[in-house]
Amino acid sequence: xxxxxxxxxxxxxxxxxxxxxxxxxxxxxxxxxxxxxxxxxxxxxxxxxxxxxxxxxxxxxxxxxxxxxxxxxxxxxxxxxxxxxxxxxxxxxxxxxxxxxxxxxxxxxxxxxxxxxxxxxxxxxxxxxxxxxxxxxxxxxxxxxxxxxxxxxxxxxxxxxxxxxxxxxxxxxxxxxxxxxxxxxxxxxxxxxxxxxxxxxxxxxxxxxxxxxxxxxxxxxxxxxxxxxxxxxxxxxxxxxxxxxxxxxxxxxxxxxxxxxxxxxxxxxxxxxxxxxxxxxxxxxxxxxxxxxxxxxxxxxxxxxxxxxxxxxxxxxxxxxxxx
Ligand SMILES: [Zn+2]
Numbered sequence: 001x002x003x004x005x006x007x008x009x010x011x012x013x014x015x016x017x018x019x020x021x022x023x024x025x026x027x028x029x030x031x032x033x034x035x036x037x038x039x040x041x042x043x044x045x046x047x048x049x050x051x052x053x054x055x056x057x058x059x060x061x062x063x064x065x066x067x068x069x070x071x072x073x074x075x076x077x078x079x080x081x082x083x084x085x086x087x088x089x090x091x092x093x094x095x096x097x098x099x100x101x102x103x104x105x106x107x108x109x110x111x112x113x114x115x116x117x118x119x120x121x122x123x124x125x126x127x128x129x130x131x132x133x134x135x136x137x138x139x140x141x142x143x144x145x146x147x148x149x150x151x152x153x154x155x156x157x158x159x160x161x162x163x164x165x166x167x168x169x170x171x172x173x174x175x176x177x178x179x180x181x182x183x184x185x186x187x188x189x190x191x192x193x194x195x196x197x198x199x200x201x202x203x204x205x206x207x208x209x210x211x212x213x214x215x216x217x218x219x220x221x222x223x224x225x226x227x228x229x230x231x232x233x234x235x236x237x238x239x240x241x242x243x244x245x246x247x248x249x250x251x252x253x254x255x256x257x258x259x260x261x262x263x264x265x266x267x268x269x270x271x272x273x274x275x276x277x278x279x280x281x282x283x284x285x286x287x288x289x290x291x292x293x294x295x296x297x298x299x300x301x302x303x304x305x306x307x308x309x310x311x312x313x314x315x316x317x318x319x320x321x322x323x324x
Pocket of ligand 1 (some may be wrong): 078082114115185226
């Protein structure tokens with residue numbers, strides 16, 4: 001039986017209940033964050049067969065955490081939040097019943113590592129500065145490629161016990177999917193991705209029985225988990241939004257210092273926080289989640305939250321303070 005044919009139906013559902021609104025930003029201790037990530041893996045029944053004991057899992061997560069920087073947004077909190085939301089997505093019926101366990105395992109690992117070593121400035125910054133990284137990765141998915149390569153190095157050299165339960169063929173598929181899913185978090189191809197997903201759904205829904213269909217589902221899940229903080233309760237979503245903007249504005253100050261062209265959201269003096277968040281939800285997030293809802297009804301609660309947040313951001317932009 002191939003890895004693809006294995007689904008995560010076999011073991012009984014875990015007792016761990018996922019809360020996609022968990023207040024991760026309030027956690028100060030790394031061990032609390034590691035605990036949440038461990039629970040995310042253990043809470044998805046189909047991945048347990050690939051976990052080589054909780055101790056090795058914990059050691060891997062701890063090691064990954066060591067390589068996250070203390071950025072306002074792209075930090076270990078975001079990694080753990082993305083992993084927790086991935087656990088929530090993977091335990092919704094459509095994915096729990098149809099996605100192979102190995103895919104679920106890769107997606108949890110990808111969620112955890114997808115921004116590892118992120119410097120707090122974006123791909124445009126690397127490219128504008130013709131950095132060593134930009135040259136190494138030929139200006140394509142620069143930071144995502146770096147995160148992928150570091151994750152593979154940790155898995156191969158630092159914590160090889162993490163994949164010890166995977167067969168040779170499962171390991172090959174794991175590495176291929178890790179690449180595909182991490183690179184999918186590069187936002188520069190977001191519009192094309194939405195088009196690809198919509199076209200596929202209009203042609204008759206998602207195909208869980210074929211590698212191509214599974215790849216598209218996996219990419220949809222990682223992209224959704226990555227930007228899902230916009231769909232949390234407004235008070236939480238706003239905290240994440242502030243962190244994103246703080247990171248962009250820090251980059252904007254560097255761009256001004258170096259007389260480089262400013263990124264569209266990076267000018268602290270001319271960007272309205274609430275309007276920027278509303279724009280992001282309306283133009284980048286909503287469509288992705290609406291398409292995801294076509295695969296799994298329970299995601300509707302995230303779409304409903306996005307609609308509320310969009311309205312609240314617009315209200316705040318009209319009546320509230322101009323800046324955060
Ligand atoms: Zn991310």
